[in-house]
Amino acid sequence: MRTVGxxxxxxxxxxxxxxxxxxxxxxxxxxxxxxxxAGALFGAGAFAALVGTIAHRxxxxxxxxxxxxxxxxxxxxxxxxxxxxxxxEDGRARRGVRVTLAEPDETIDLGxxxxxxxxxxxxxxxxxxxxxARTVRQLAAxxxxxxxxxxxxxxxxxxxxxQVRAAARIDPDAIGCALVQRAFQLGYASSLGDCxxxxxxxxxxxxxxxQYDEPPLHYAWRLFASFEAAARRAVxxxxxxxxxxxxxxxxxxxxxxxxxxxxxxxxxxxxRPPGAHTRRAxxxxxxxxxxxxxxxxRHRIAxxxxxxxxxxxxxxxxxxxxxxxxxxxxxxxxxxxxxTLDGQPLEAAELVEPAAPADEAEALRTYDRLAxxxxxxxxxxxxRSDSGIERAAPSGVQALLQSDDFALTRLYALGLIDLYLDExxxxxxxxLLEVYPYERHLANFVETFRRQYRREKGRL
Amino acid sequence: xxxxxxxxxxxxxxxADEPYGAASRARQVERALTALAxxxxxxxARAEADARRLARGPCxxxxxxxxxxxxxxxxxxxxxxxxxxxxxxxxxxVVTSNLLGEERLLPESERGGAAPKDARSRARAxxxxxxxxxxxxxxxxxxxxxxxxxxxxxDRYCLRSADDTGLPWQTCAASLAWTIRARPPEVRP
Numbered sequence: 057m058r059t060v061g062x063x064x065x066x067x068x069x070x071x072x073x074x075x076x077x078x079x080x081x082x083x084x085x086x087x088x089x090x091x092x093x094a095g096a097l098f099g100a101g102a103f104a105a106l107v108g109t110i111a112h113r114x115x116x117x118x119x120x121x122x123x124x125x126x127x128x129x130x131x132x133x134x135x136x137x138x139x140x141x142x143x144x145e146d147g148r149a150r151r152g153v154r155v156t157l158a159e160p161d162e163t164i165d166l167g168x169x170x171x172x173x174x175x176x177x178x179x180x181x182x183x184x185x186x187x188x189a190r191t192v193r194q195l196a197a198x199x200x201x202x203x204x205x206x207x208x209x210x211x212x213x214x215x216x217x218x219q220v221r222a223a224a225r226i227d228p229d230a231i232g233c234a235l236v237q238r239a240f241q242l243g244y245a246s247s248l249g250d251c252x253x254x255x256x257x258x259x260x261x262x263x264x265x266x267q268y269d270e271p272p273l274h275y276a277w278r279l280f281a282s283f284e285a286a287a288r289r290a291v292x293x294x295x296x297x298x299x300x301x302x303x304x305x306x307x308x309x310x311x312x313x314x315x316x317x318x319x320x321x322x323x324x325x326x327x328r329p330p331g332a333h334t335r336r337a338x339x340x341x342x343x344x345x346x347x348x349x350x351x352x353x354r355h356r357i358a359x360x361x362x363x364x365x366x367x368x369x370x371x372x373x374x375x376x377x378x379x380x381x382x383x384x385x386x387x388x389x390x391x392x393x394x395x396t397l398d399g400q401p402l403e404a405a406e407l408v409e410p411a412a413p414a415d416e417a418e419a420l421r422t423y424d425r426l427a428x429x430x431x432x433x434x435x436x437x438x439x440r441s442d443s444g445i446e447r448a449a450p451s452g453v454q455a456l457l458q459s460d461d462f463a464l465t466r467l468y469a470l471g472l473i474d475l476y477l478d479e480x481x482x483x484x485x486x487x488l489l490e491v492y493p494y495e496r497h498l499a500n501f502v503e504t505f506r507r508q509y510r511r512e513k514g515r516l
Numbered sequence: 517x518x519x520x521x522x523x524x525x526x527x528x529x530x531x532a533d534e535p536y537g538a539a540s541r542a543r544q545v546e547r548a549l550t551a552l553a554x555x556x557x558x559x560x561a562r563a564e565a566d567a568r569r570l571a572r573g574p575c576x577x578x579x580x581x582x583x584x585x586x587x588x589x590x591x592x593x594x595x596x597x598x599x600x601x602x603x604x605x606x607x608x609x610v611v612t613s614n615l616l617g618e619e620r621l622l623p624e625s626e627r628g629g630a631a632p633k634d635a636r637s638r639a640r641a642x643x644x645x646x647x648x649x650x651x652x653x654x655x656x657x658x659x660x661x662x663x664x665x666x667x668x669x670x671d672r673y674c675l676r677s678a679d680d681t682g683l684p685w686q687t688c689a690a691s692l693a694w695t696i697r698a699r700p701p702e703v704r705p
Contacts, residue, residue, distance in 0.1 A: 119634065120636075122635030123635070137569070138572065138573065138576075159568065159569065160635070161565070448579075448581040449581070453581065456581070456588070458535075459535070459588075460535030460540060460544070462608070463535065463541075463609065463686075464544065464609045464610060464686040464689065465584065465591070465612045465613050465616065465686075466588060467536065467685065468580070468584055468613070468616050469581060470684075471580075472580055485534070486534070487535070487536040487538075487540070488536055490536070490538070490675065491536060491675070491684070491686070493685075495678045495681075496682075
């Protein structure tokens, strides 16, 4: 049975639903349409043309469906197709009706113009359901407001002076004016003369609400401009002021880091007896002693300056000085060796291996130990592995890779083995190691290490 | 000595030879190139549709190893009934590898999320990615005079470029073989 494109199914279902809802709610009642007025109908039409076209482009309805559905009954001929709906007597029924998801091959699909027309029709029904005479009135009132209110400045009357003046009120306590005021009240005098109350203009701030004759676009632009100005003020002076200060300080960070950061590695030869070399001599042999002392001198000066200024002392040198020893050829050990250099207590981490890795599998385990040497809290487990929590059974992978038919397909099983977690026999297969997806698992291992190192040291 | 012999025997039973060594890989790629060149576009389109249907239907599984087992078994069964089973196997291998490697081959922006991308847009992105890979391959490796030489070049290129392209060897090799040798299907109006 031929298939129908999913886009066609969706748009036809939407149209059917919209027509049914409109009929049920009386949207298409001729009397209601006649009462809506020409303005409302025109607005609904314009809305439908615009929104329908946008929806048509947005959902890609001009292009054929990427998937299709197949309605079939009787014996299941397309068992490979996932079933969406099924009404039958038993499971993958020999009888019954089912809807399956199929590849779009010889699919019945509506053309782009038909899809466009349906979109516009649905949008039109939606607009007609919402638009009536009141809607049009309110829209018109927004475009051209006719009266003032809390959102619009009051209309200006040419007869009213620009400055609203306070009503004249006679002051009964004015000295020497009692007689004149009495004569004015009784009608014997036409004016109060010098005793008239002084009119003081009331100066109001300019109205920043929408002017009664202001075009909507101008009002919108004015709102946007005021928002932008407020945002600029906030960023420059207000709550975001610290951001600029931080950025200014951050500009100096690379220079500071370059000056201060010294990661030193020394690997004393294991054939020398312990204690024969002092830490200082080991550093000198590694060519790092001068650099370390320079860093410590700068740190001391910075601490003294901070104390004089009453500021917070600089960070401890151990946060930017690291000493790591990796030795081979002695009994396995892992220890931390405290030492003092120029009065500054420091610590070196040491890892001793009895022998260099004999094969790839041992080398992989050494990577893990070295990573723990540099970052104590480093852990690499199934949760961090890119091969997923449910690890593939090594025997299954080995069995799959034993054959060489469909070799390209079978090689995808290699990606299921994370060498840095469990080499599963792969490390002993040079042919598999050549095509092992290091770009996936090694990259993940290194990235995990970098995250932990940055967390502990605050830098890389 | 006995332990060494036992170890060698044990190793020999588990891994009789190196089916994925350089020579084997080059032979696999050469066979794929020959098979693709000998297949007409309609057969290739059918192979693609079948592989996709298998991967999404009967062989769809959250456990990747099971999916691979199912795919290889189903492909073997499918090709057993063909006129040229070896050619069918090579073509289906390339097609299935392409299918499994699509996510890696696509740029980040085109990779599938919760909502599937439009099929045509995804196909165009794949076509562009494969074309770019083939162009880079040709620029770096130069011309070749035979399928055997081309296969060896593909093998070397895919080994060396993995760090730059981020593609597994099999994805790279299948993609190159397909782009270089498969005749494109006729475009439907």
